[in-house]
Amino acid sequence: MNCCRKQSSSPLGFRKGLWAPGLTGQAGWAGARRGSVGNERNLCSVVVDCFPCFRAQPLGDVLPELIKHGREKIEQTIKASGSRLCSYAERVVFLMDRSRSPDKSTQPSTPTDNINLGPSANPNAKPTDFDFLKVIGKGSFGKVLLAKRKCDGTFYAVKVLHKKTILKKKEQNHIMAERNVLLKNVKHPFLVGLHYSFQTSEKLYFVLDYVNGGELFFHLQRERCFREPRARFYAAEVASAIGYLHSLNIIYRDLKPENILLDCQGHIVLTDFGLCKEGMEQEETTSTFCGTPEYLAPEVLKKQPYDRTVDWWCLGAVLYEMLFGLPPFYSRDVSQMYDNILHKPLQIQGTKTVAACDIIQGLLHKDQKRRLGAKTDFLEIKNHVFFSPINWDDLYHKRITPPFNPNVAGPADLRHFDPEFTQEAISASITRTPDLAASSSSASDAFLGFSYAPTEEDI
Incomplete structure (x- = not known):
């Protein structure tokens, strides 16, 4: 993965380059991130480097030609090619056997598949x-x-x-x-x-x-981090949205600052539902490897069955980022970042309140069964002491004045x-x-x- 690429997402989940001039130091980490796991283009470029015979072919044709030889043979070839490709982070996705995944809704359809959800209800729109x-x-x-x-x-x-x-x-x-x-x-x-x-x-x-009002990512780039009351406000509105999705048996799976927009008043609007998984009852699990590297929960990286608590892990990662300016286990080396997520103890530095530290530790617990939200889902989140200043009914009805106004005309x-x-x-x-x-x-x-x-x- 090209860790020096400046990449962010644009409104409504469309990813595109974005750079805030004048940002240096910690804020410069933005130039190293973005892109959901499963992007084959990055892997193709590495394959081309390691296998010159594919260099003359269009990039999009490289992967299918390799895949048709079988994943086991590819694994052997990759290992024989040396450590560079073998340690490449997206090798996990490239070699993933989707036939074993119970997440049927995310299996790609053939071009002739007929997805029929009923007759068109708006035939006159154009x-x-x-x-x-x-x-x-x-x-x-x-x-x-x-x-x-x-x-x-x-x-x-x-x-x-x-x-x-x-x-x-x-x-x-x-x-x-x-x-x-x-x-x-x-x-x-x-x-x-x-x-x-x-x-x-x-x-x-x-x-x-x-x-x-702009992406939360855009505002984080400009301001580096937020004060605790502002971070709490955004986290509460995001938690309310995630809790609602969970009540519909939907897990979101791609929570990150790029997918959190601000409206003209400064309230958050969650967008981009392309990685959502429907039909997820309280005890249901799925195992599809998807998301964005900085926010992947340990159980997703391990390709273990996971449940709704992956969304609460992501909320913890976003809250941490709002308070400290970087995702909790961030590294410019994606393989190192994955290792950090799996094995490195969470480090909380600075002068944050006990309540803030406690909720971050709870949300970012590596054991999904002991993670905050594992028992009673959103109810457990909203009752945490960190959110005690929040009146949830007022929050839902937008009776709380946002801590920041985008001032759009x-x-x-x-x-x-x-x-x-x-x-x-x-x-x-x-x-x-x-x-x-x-x-x-x-x-x-x-x-x-x-x-x-x-x-x-x-x-």
Whole structure:
């Protein structure tokens, strides 16, 4: 993994380069991070270095050609190639036998799989309903745009994804899972809301809440760390959102500052549900290796069955980062960081309160059975003494004034977005409305049932 790459995520979970000028020392760690585990591109580049015969091939073709020879043979080849590739952190993902994983919902579908969640509930929605104003995020599958609906002037964040790219990377199950989770988030104040979704023959469109207060990661880069009351406020709102997901038997699995946005008032909005796992009852476990390196729980690294407490581990890591400026077991060497997570005792330095130290130690307990939240889930978190200043009913109803105001002047205020995005021209293809019925390709068939419109009682 390239530990010197400057990488962050953009609004709504789209990862892109972000750098805050003038930050040095501890804050410079931001240049070394980001990217969820499972990214094959980094591994491919190492394979190419170690096996020159693949150098002339397109990067995306390297892994399939290797995989077809069998994982056992690849393991032998990797070990024989020397320590460099053998110690590479993402080797774990590369060699993972997904056929043994009970997490069926994350298994990639073939391009001809027919994902049918029912008839389209919003057949009349189309791209020309919107004026697309600015690009505010980019990712592997498409872009996020600030858009104004023509009929009423309402601003939305519209996430536009390319079907063929999703199918090529076999990610349609994750996209549909994200849509399913978004449908359940409308009623919670700290989860981004899906207003409706629709599709053309080429693209998928999520019409989402527009949030322009910036990523928590962006503000951490600028300020290095937060005072305890501010960190407590954000942690409480995040815990409320995670607790709600757990009440729906959903585990989040990718909590990190990049996925925590601030709204125009300074309240948090949790976004990016592509790694969520549905159907997780209180005692249910899963074993899929996924997440972001800095925040992976020990049981995930060990490829052991894990439960809802992985989210409370991540909350502990984010709280630690807010208070100290770095994730708890951070190292620029990813293999060393994994070893730290598994074996290194938690170190808490500085003059933090006893309550803050205690909740961090509880959330970051390496034994998931003894971790804070293992017994009564969110109830155990909210009753911890660290949150004693919080009135949870007032918090839920946003009656508590946020400790920080992003001071945005209105929807057109884009000061918290990367200019690299906002200065980009908007492609004309975004606004085209190809006839969905005219295409019989697998790119259309795989997303049957994607479209969604709220019922009248939801509006």
